[in-house]
Amino acid sequence: MKPINEMKISFPSRSSNESFSRVSVAAFVAQLDPTLDELADIKTAVSEAVTNCIVHAYKEKIGMVYITTSIYPDGRVRIKVKDKGCGIEDIEQAMEPLFTTAAGERAGLGFAVMQSFMNKLKVYSKVGKGTTVIMEKKLTPRENG
Amino acid sequence: MDLKIESKDNAVTVYLTGEIDHHRAADIREKIDMAIERIRPPMLYLDFGGVTFMDSSGIGLVMGRYRAMQLIGGKLIVRNINPQIKKIMRLAGLEKLSVMEKGGVTNEAN
Numbered sequence: 001m002k003p004i005n006e007m008k009i010s011f012p013s014r015s016s017n018e019s020f021s022r023v024s025v026a027a028f029v030a031q032l033d034p035t036l037d038e039l040a041d042i043k044t045a046v047s048e049a050v051t052n053c054i055v056h057a058y059k060e061k062i063g064m065v066y067i068t069t070s071i072y073p074d075g076r077v078r079i080k081v082k083d084k085g086c087g088i089e090d091i092e093q094a095m096e097p098l099f100t101t102a103a104g105e106r107a108g109l110g111f112a113v114m115q116s117f118m119n120k121l122k123v124y125s126k127v128g129k130g131t132t133v134i135m136e137k138k139l140t141p142r143e144n145g
Numbered sequence: 146m147d148l149k150i151e152s153k154d155n156a157v158t159v160y161l162t163g164e165i166d167h168h169r170a171a172d173i174r175e176k177i178d179m180a181i182e183r184i185r186p187p188m189l190y191l192d193f194g195g196v197t198f199m200d201s202s203g204i205g206l207v208m209g210r211y212r213a214m215q216l217i218g219g220k221l222i223v224r225n226i227n228p229q230i231k232k233i234m235r236l237a238g239l240e241k242l243s244v245m246e247k248g249g250v251t252n253e254a255n
Binding site: 018019022037040041044047054104105110113116117 | 200201209
């Protein structure tokens, strides 16, 4: 199925861009008239994916984060968050709730949140090349007023 | 950023506002920990009433303060959490720590 609308943004992996990225995606998705809950779910999932790029993929350095958001005729939203960072050695382990390699106070819940707040989640990664997270959410159709 | 911290009757209440993400968590953490260290209260309330967005960084924040309060023999309670924040806290299993105030959920109209 081909998307009926699409947007792309890219930005350096600075934590000050976390808010920008989730708000941008939410603003684009707003044309589907999502519920506030759906919008909050999407913002949270994007925030987790982008934070992963900042905290894990690029760690101490700054690299680019690429987001593509696509809207499909059946009301599906597909969000791709891509980085060219260090990559994940063991994706399965990384996706386990509470697993984290980060120092400090990361809860290790990033993927668990993406998984539970979105309908679909796929993670592709290559060590030294980067990681791509693709998530989908089907929005409830609303009656046209 | 502004963080209202109130100390009254052996309890410290922190009124969190705005968006809690990885970008802001470090600053919030530092301010709360300074208050804990200075006052060493038996009770710490984290009030989420003014929070408009929170991702799993907020969980790290709560868990870290839970441990900090345990270290000084105190307790932590989170209150005024909206349904979206409650969803993340549940996912993290915070209910098992019984830090979520009963009946403290704000019911926001959608």
